[in-house]
Amino acid sequence: xxxxKRIIPRDLRNLIRKEEFTKETTGAALDYAQANLVILPKEYxxxxxVFTQRNPKACPVLEITDPGNPEPKNVAPGADLRTDLPxxxxxxxxxxxxxxxxxxxYWKEDLMGFLLGCSYTFENALIKAGxxxxxxxxxxxxxxxxxxxxxxxxxxxKGPMVVSMxxxxxxxVIKAVEVTSRFPKFHGSPVHIGDPSEIGIEDLNNxxxxxxSTVNPGEVPVFWACGxxxxxxxxxxxxxxxxxxxxxxxxxxxxxx
Amino acid sequence: xxxxKRIIPRDLRNLIRKEEFTKETTGAALDYAQANLVILPKEYxxxxxVFTQRNPKACPVLEITDPGNPEPKNVAPGADLRTDLPxxxxxxxxxxxxxxxxxxxYWKEDLMGFLLGCSYTFENALIKAGxxxxxxxxxxxxxxxxxxxxxxxxxxxKGPMVVSMxxxxxxxVIKAVEVTSRFPKFHGSPVHIGDPSEIGIEDLNNxxxxxxSTVNPGEVPVFWACGxxxxxxxxxxxxxxxxxxxxxxxxxxxxxx
Numbered sequence: 101x102x103x104x105k106r107i108i109p110r111d112l113r114n115l116i117r118k119e120e121f122t123k124e125t126t127g128a129a130l131d132y133a134q135a136n137l138v139i140l141p142k143e144y145x146x147x148x149x150v151f152t153q154r155n156p157k158a159c160p161v162l163e164i165t166d167p168g169n170p171e172p173k174n175v176a177p178g179a180d181l182r183t184d185l186p187x188x189x190x191x192x193x194x195x196x197x198x199x200x201x202x203x204x205x206y207w208k209e210d211l212m213g214f215l216l217g218c219s220y221t222f223e224n225a226l227i228k229a230g231x232x233x234x235x236x237x238x239x240x241x242x243x244x245x246x247x248x249x250x251x252x253x254x255x256x257x258k259g260p261m262v263v264s265m266x267x268x269x270x271x272x273v274i275k276a277v278e279v280t281s282r283f284p285k286f287h288g289s290p291v292h293i294g295d296p297s298e299i300g301i302e303d304l305n306n307x308x309x310x311x312x313s314t315v316n317p318g319e320v321p322v323f324w325a326c327g328x329x330x331x332x333x334x335x336x337x338x339x340x341x342x343x344x345x346x347x348x349x350x351x352x353x354x355x356x357x
Numbered sequence: 358x359x360x361x362k363r364i365i366p367r368d369l370r371n372l373i374r375k376e377e378f379t380k381e382t383t384g385a386a387l388d389y390a391q392a393n394l395v396i397l398p399k400e401y402x403x404x405x406x407v408f409t410q411r412n413p414k415a416c417p418v419l420e421i422t423d424p425g426n427p428e429p430k431n432v433a434p435g436a437d438l439r440t441d442l443p444x445x446x447x448x449x450x451x452x453x454x455x456x457x458x459x460x461x462x463y464w465k466e467d468l469m470g471f472l473l474g475c476s477y478t479f480e481n482a483l484i485k486a487g488x489x490x491x492x493x494x495x496x497x498x499x500x501x502x503x504x505x506x507x508x509x510x511x512x513x514x515k516g517p518m519v520v521s522m523x524x525x526x527x528x529x530v531i532k533a534v535e536v537t538s539r540f541p542k543f544h545g546s547p548v549h550i551g552d553p554s555e556i557g558i559e560d561l562n563n564x565x566x567x568x569x570s571t572v573n574p575g576e577v578p579v580f581w582a583c584g585x586x587x588x589x590x591x592x593x594x595x596x597x598x599x600x601x602x603x604x605x606x607x608x609x610x611x612x613x614x
Contacts, residue, residue: 146403150421153406154431164407166511174411174509252431254423284541 124348136327147255154252158329168209187346194338217286244309248300381605393584396600404512411509415586425466444603451595474543501566505557
């Protein structure tokens, strides 16, 4: 029986490549960083990169692959973005058309991959600091919401920030800010603490992505910028072609968290 | 008599725009951040941005302007990159052809401006920490050298890192690392401490840019990645058209250091 919490990233990616690990990567290879994936035709890449530069909390760029080359040389040499994530989503003209375990048949010479830091990375640090992470304890994907916080636009890319939420005891909120602020390449400190309606979220049970977490009486909802943001913005722009990871099915880097 | 050390950035930029301040910005508006400027036609912008992402210590991007729009909206609203630096260099086919106090006549709709963090920004913090900065004390531009440290290439952009050097007492080297590591968007911690030959520098008196600083017996040369790097790389690539600031004549941001 493989201990997926302690597996090293290369071994996990090999299992994923062989389609022997097909589920979400939450809680897997806990000591290593994880990333969101966005793959775009080169024609969109400049606007997209400018968007990420203007919205660094939501879109922290860890790696950009050369056109046509699926290897993320710097963060995971030898890996292949076409096969090493458990599940992908294919979008055409702003709509999801398919969900697939590898994207080999979709690969083209003009495609560029963007890996963006994922908040799963700081969750291990929160746990080590004594701050429980509810959606890990409840064994589901993290709850994500579209907010009324507008991102800074770039070319065709414009739209609201998506956030993830973790309910935290008031006595631990400051520590949660301190711990996550040490991960600037993985969304860093929160963007909002407290009343969800202040950032345009009406009902915490009504998620836009992922699954709702239980919020116990007295707990404070804390919100972090989420790497789903650039995907949501690209879909809204009606982008002609895009590939992303499926929610929760991230790319696992060789980089320790 | 204007106190240029204490002037606020907007006032300084207005004097520069009227060509009433025409010298180097070292030591001016000391409490505010300064930036290197690179202006490129849009066709080069994607490769350039990928290069900056892969070489963040040398190329920390603070702002990217939209094609044809010379206003850096985020770091200095109302400023104009065509007039608000004291001196510019115009390059064609990889060679400097002119040095001018404004670039209005060169401006075109496809040009994009890139502001990159400048190490002048952390010098005030070094001084406040009790670490003298030699080229400020000697009242000249900082000494810069081409090293044998290869940058990670991106498209047409490839070449060695350029560094700036400050001689520091052995007892203050650790503090210098600590202080500058708090400025990740302004080159951050040093890239090398000690023997210049280890990074391919034969003679500290033989600078590639700027002017040599006196290194007193017992002092340790400390080297930081320098924002001149992307310009040097673009020149080496024989880029058809580029505008940069002239060495030492930086853009002063509204952002406090």
